[in-house]
Amino acid sequence: MAAAFSARVNDQQALGLDLSNPPGKGPPIFAVGAPRSLPATTNLRNPDGSFAVNVGLTINNPKQLQASSYKLQADPAAPGSYQITRLSDGLVRSVAEGDSVDGFKFSLGGATPGPSDSFLLEPVSQAATNMKRSLDQATGIAAASPLTARSEVGNKGTMTVDSMYAVNSNVDPGKAPIKIAFGDADPADASKLLYTLTLADGTIYSGSWKAGQPIGNSPNASPPIDLGFELKLNGLPRKDDQITVEATKFTSANNGNAKAFLNIQTETFVGQRLQADGSLAQGATINDAYASAMSDIGSRVQGATYLSSVSTSVAANAEAERSGQSGVNLDEEASRLMQYQQGYQAAAKVLQAAQSIFDELLKLAAR
Amino acid sequence: MRLSTANTFNASIANLQQRQQKLQETQQQLTSGKKIASASDDPTGAARAERALVSIGRVDANQRALEASRNSMTLSESALGDANELLQQMREAMVAAGNASYSDAERAGIANKIAGLRDQLLSIANRPDGSGGYLFSGQGSANPPFLDQNGGVAFTGVAGNIQTGNMDNFPLSINGEQAWMQAPTGNGNFETMALKNALNPLASAKGWIDAGRVSNPSALTGHNYYIGVNGTAPTQTYSVYDSDLGGAVVKTDTFTPGKAISFDGISTTISGAPVDGDQFQIKPSTNTLKVFDVIDRTVAELRTPLRGQAEISQSNSGRIRDLDAVMGNLQNVRSQVGERMNNLDGTESRMAALKQYSKSEQSAAEDLDMTQGISEFQNQQTGYDTALKTYAMVQRMTLFQYINV
Numbered sequence: 001m002a003a004a005f006s007a008r009v010n011d012q013q014a015l016g017l018d019l020s021n022p023p024g025k026g027p028p029i030f031a032v033g034a035p036r037s038l039p040a041t042t043n044l045r046n047p048d049g050s051f052a053v054n055v056g057l058t059i060n061n062p063k064q065l066q067a068s069s070y071k072l073q074a075d076p077a078a079p080g081s082y083q084i085t086r087l088s089d090g091l092v093r094s095v096a097e098g099d100s101v102d103g104f105k106f107s108l109g110g111a112t113p114g115p116s117d118s119f120l121l122e123p124v125s126q127a128a129t130n131m132k133r134s135l136d137q138a139t140g141i142a143a144a145s146p147l148t149a150r151s152e153v154g155n156k157g158t159m160t161v162d163s164m165y166a167v168n169s170n171v172d173p174g175k176a177p178i179k180i181a182f183g184d185a186d187p188a189d190a191s192k193l194l195y196t197l198t199l200a201d202g203t204i205y206s207g208s209w210k211a212g213q214p215i216g217n218s219p220n221a222s223p224p225i226d227l228g229f230e231l232k233l234n235g236l237p238r239k240d241d242q243i244t245v246e247a248t249k250f251t252s253a254n255n256g257n258a259k260a261f262l263n264i265q266t267e268t269f270v271g272q273r274l275q276a277d278g279s280l281a282q283g284a285t286i287n288d289a290y291a292s293a294m295s296d297i298g299s300r301v302q303g304a305t306y307l308s309s310v311s312t313s314v315a316a317n318a319e320a321e322r323s324g325q326s327g328v329n330l331d332e333e334a335s336r337l338m339q340y341q342q343g344y345q346a347a348a349k350v351l352q353a354a355q356s357i358f359d360e361l362l363k364l365a366a367r
Numbered sequence: 368m369r370l371s372t373a374n375t376f377n378a379s380i381a382n383l384q385q386r387q388q389k390l391q392e393t394q395q396q397l398t399s400g401k402k403i404a405s406a407s408d409d410p411t412g413a414a415r416a417e418r419a420l421v422s423i424g425r426v427d428a429n430q431r432a433l434e435a436s437r438n439s440m441t442l443s444e445s446a447l448g449d450a451n452e453l454l455q456q457m458r459e460a461m462v463a464a465g466n467a468s469y470s471d472a473e474r475a476g477i478a479n480k481i482a483g484l485r486d487q488l489l490s491i492a493n494r495p496d497g498s499g500g501y502l503f504s505g506q507g508s509a510n511p512p513f514l515d516q517n518g519g520v521a522f523t524g525v526a527g528n529i530q531t532g533n534m535d536n537f538p539l540s541i542n543g544e545q546a547w548m549q550a551p552t553g554n555g556n557f558e559t560m561a562l563k564n565a566l567n568p569l570a571s572a573k574g575w576i577d578a579g580r581v582s583n584p585s586a587l588t589g590h591n592y593y594i595g596v597n598g599t600a601p602t603q604t605y606s607v608y609d610s611d612l613g614g615a616v617v618k619t620d621t622f623t624p625g626k627a628i629s630f631d632g633i634s635t636t637i638s639g640a641p642v643d644g645d646q647f648q649i650k651p652s653t654n655t656l657k658v659f660d661v662i663d664r665t666v667a668e669l670r671t672p673l674r675g676q677a678e679i680s681q682s683n684s685g686r687i688r689d690l691d692a693v694m695g696n697l698q699n700v701r702s703q704v705g706e707r708m709n710n711l712d713g714t715e716s717r718m719a720a721l722k723q724y725s726k727s728e729q730s731a732a733e734d735l736d737m738t739q740g741i742s743e744f745q746n747q748q749t750g751y752d753t754a755l756k757t758y759a760m761v762q763r764m765t766l767f768q769y770i771n772v
Contacts, residue, residue, distance in 0.1 A: 148506055150527040153549055153654050161527055162536065246525075253500055253507025253540075255529060262533055265425070287421045295414035298406030305407060316381065320374055327371020334766040 001289045002128035004270045006030030007062035012264065015166035015228075016142030016257030023251045026142025033130025035059060035104065035123035037072075043117040053110045055119050063269045063283060064103035070121040072106065074113050084121075102274075145256025146173045148248045149231050157182075157238035164231050164245070165260040167217055171228030173247040175199045178227075180215065180245065182237040193237065197225065211236065379758050386751045393744045402735040412732040419729035426722040429533040433711055433718070436537030440708045443502045443541045446494045447701040453488050454694045457481050457662065461690060464669060465683045471672045478669035485662045489513060489520065492547055492658075496540070503543030505529075512543050513659075520659035522548050535714055538707060541700065550656035550696035554578045554688065556587065557649050559635055561681050565595065566644035574624060574641030575681035578688040579633055579649070586632030592649040596622055596641045603641070639677045658697075661689040 006029075013026035035057035044052040055072060059065065068088035075083045081096045095101050097108055104123045113119075135141070145165040179198045186192040192208040195215070199205075205225050209215060214230035231245065248254050265285065272283035284292065396402050406413040463469075464477045493511035496502045501524075504512045508524030526544040530536040552558045559579050561572040574596070581587060590611035597604050603622040607630050608614050618630040625638045637647065665686045674682070 148525055148527070150506065150525060153526075153544075163530070248507075249525060250507030250509050252509070253504065253529065255531060259530075265533075287418065291414040291417040291421075294406050294417060295410035298408075298410030298413050301405070301407030302410060316378070320378070323371040323374035324369055327373050329369055330372040331766045332369065334770065338770065 001067070001270050001286065001293060002131050003032050003059065003065055003124045004062045004283075005286055006032050006127075006131060007059070008264055008267075008269055009261070012257065012260050013142045015146070015169070015171060016260070017144040017146055017248065017251045017254075018142040019139035019144075019252060023144065026257075027135055027140050029133060029135045029141075031130075031132055031134040032128070033126030035121075036126060037106070037122070038120040040118045040120070043119075044111070044114050051110070053108060053113045053117060055121065056107045056109060057104055057121060057123055058107075059104045059123060060100055061103040063272045064274060064280075065124055066102045066271060066273065067124065068102075069125060070101075070123075072119040072121055074115055074117065076115060143258040143261075144248055144251035144254035145229075145260070146171060146248055147176060147229055147245050148254060148256070149243055149245045152242040152244060155237065155241040157241045158235035159237040159241060159243075160234050161243065162232040162234045163256065163259050164229065165256040166229050167260070168228050170226055175201070175227070176245055176247045178245040180231075180243040182209070182241045183239055197227075209233075376762075379754075379761075383751075383754055383758065386747065386754055390744070390747045390751055393740065393747055396735050397737075397740050397744055400735055400737075401733050402740070403733040409732075415732040416729045419725045419732065422725040423722055423729070425533055426718050426725065429535065429718055430715070432532040432537055433535075433715055436531060436539055437708065437711050439496050439502065439539050440704050440711065442494070442496055444701060444704045444708065446491050446502055447546070447697055447704065450488060450491050450697055451694060451701070453484050453491070454658075454690060454697070457484050457665075458687065458690050458694070461665065461683065461687050465680070465687075467676070474669045478666045481662060481669070482666050485659065485666070488662070489515065489659065492520075492543065500540065501543075503541050503546060505540060505542045505544055513547065519657065519663055534718075537711065537714075541704065546697060546700040547659070548657045549654040550658070550689075550693040551652045551654050552656045552689075552692070553650075553652045554580065555652055555692070556581050557633060557651055559647065559649050560685065561677075562593075562646040562648050564642070564644045565646050571675070571678055572641060572645040572647065572681070573675065573677045574637045574639035574645055574647075575677050575684065576635055576637050576647045577684060579635035581632055582629055582634040583632035588631050589651045590631075591651070592617070592630075592633075594628065594635075594637070594647045594649070596637070596645045597643055598622075599643055600640065603643075605637075639680065656689060656692055656696075658693045661686065661693055665690070 009030060010028040013029055016026050017023040018026045037055040037057055039051045039054070046052050066086065066088065068086050071085040071087060073083045073085075075081045075094050078094060081094050083092055084095055084101055085092045086102070093101065098105060102123075104121075106121060147164060147166065149161045149164040151159060151161060177200055181196050181198075183194040183196065186194050186208040189208070189210075192210045194206065194208050197205040197207070197215070205223060207215070207218060207221055207223075207225055211233075214232045216225060216227045216229045216231050218224065219226040229245075231243070233243075248256075265287070268283045268285050270283045270286060270289040273281040275281055283289075395404060403409050403413055403416065460477050460480055464474050469477075492503055492513045494502050501508060501512050504524045505522075506525035506527040506529055510523065512522055512524040513520050514523050522544050524543055526542055528542050529539040531539050557579060559576045561574075561576055564570045564572065576594075588609075588611075590609050593608045593610060595606050595608065597606065604619060605622040605628060606619040607617040607628070609617050609631075618628075620628075622637070622641075624640065625636060627634050627636050633649065635649070668682045668686065
């Protein structure tokens, strides 16, 4: 969660403009602990004692990171590929070096690992403990969006600009000014409107817009429009209405990127999982991930507390048994003491009587 | 079964300690007022409380944005009110300038008055919002958004407005371009004006055309028209040409000054004494009328000496029509601002309700029921007290008390 959150914030920060003079990309705000890999002690070693093979980890898609460590071994069935076991649920996958697994990639350095070598990969275990803020100046917060949109004067429809911010690094203020003009209804779907997008260098894209859909970030449409920004509109445009997208002139008054930060609250980017059929399961929002992590820990502690109380009572019973066998009850000892005391006195009395009988006998014999 | 004395003592001590620990826990719950001190006390309750806390945080952030927006909107509304006052004063001056007995000097005096009001109006347009920006700066401007330049006052900001808000969108600034630079020309549908005489390009028209009105909205075409007057009085005719249809004649009839000329849903009146060749133009309205351009033009025309009566009447009626248009536009923006402030009030009460709901969710999940807590505490207290008393009594009972050895 820490790794996914800080990567997301840093990415959005890099997409905006900060208050430095001249405005530039926002610097990263958070720094998290690096991933690490630990070799097993039985792995091959060099003659000088260091490990022959080392594994490097890089995180390439923080949204898909899972809260787990992994075990890496050479795959005995397919030489050249490796087996990765996810330790949280035991899922075993066979991957090649350089594949992206659960959001990270591993690379091997040094010699080729032997068949019995294994490594423990921990991409996120250090992330939260070593998370810290790496931005000290308030002017570094990139609240401004690099592009601003405005609707033209002559528009006859009821359309207004709702929000405009950059979403990935394809955004390029050099392509501005961009003009978006709306046309007729889409013949394929009457609820959509066709529009054409003209860049500053003359490239023309066309697409169809539906109320609620952002413009500028549809890489899966045909033709794909991947301009790196999302423009959201309110209201309904009419034919020939236009919007102009320009590079932001007054960054100190613009808050487009700050609104993008706000949207991180509701974005499900923690722990997305790649399903077997290649589709991406939804992750959780940051608040849900935190609440569920907290209740997960709480219920584990609850379980542990319960187990501890069970074992306390087991120990108490065992102790009672043991001391019942080998311990001492003072009342019992005191009464036995008196009993043996009296027995001793009685025995001593018998001796006394025997002695006086002997004395009498000897007196009789001595006459 | 035999009980070892050591075991008995140990068991009693353990029991006492357990009771003491429970007592302390209950005491802690009572002092803090919460029944969940750590997540392990009630994991699902803790998660519920956490979600409610997040919701409260979001509402608080939204509330702050709403306050900022309300501040800005209040200031903007009063600025627009002040602007309306000034424009009203200008209009009265203009109406006075229509007095036919005024001489050029008197009209120049009125022009000076209007020029003075113009400066005040410019400072209202550049009014700051108290936190470093300007009320009418739209999507941002570094300097005052309205700059007085050679060609008139220009808007140096970016059109649109800045929105803030976590869960909703609240406006933080007004689109200055729309308020001050985009009033509709003419009467909202079309604009009328007098042109120079077709036969004598140096002479201006001797009649004047009024602002016109729409007699039949469905017949409007939105084309450009020319009305030409032919002949000399009293037998004059007029012809209406549609320049978008290549100069085709739309209507032609005898011309009587002051009588309405109707065609294509438009009805207009030409008064005065137009001569042969006088032309008037009708073109569709655009949203390009600028407040300061109107004022500048008014002042310039009032200061022009030696104008004919027709010119003066045309100029006065035209400028009053333009002043009405910009006042109407500003009024429009003002009522939009008022509506937004209404919206803010509604949103505020809605958010207060949401915060109340989240707080009670949180309280239900993690707060202690005081009555229950207190009675539990007293129960445990009594239990602990009893345990201590019985321990003291039992511990004294040993055989050695009765053996005097």
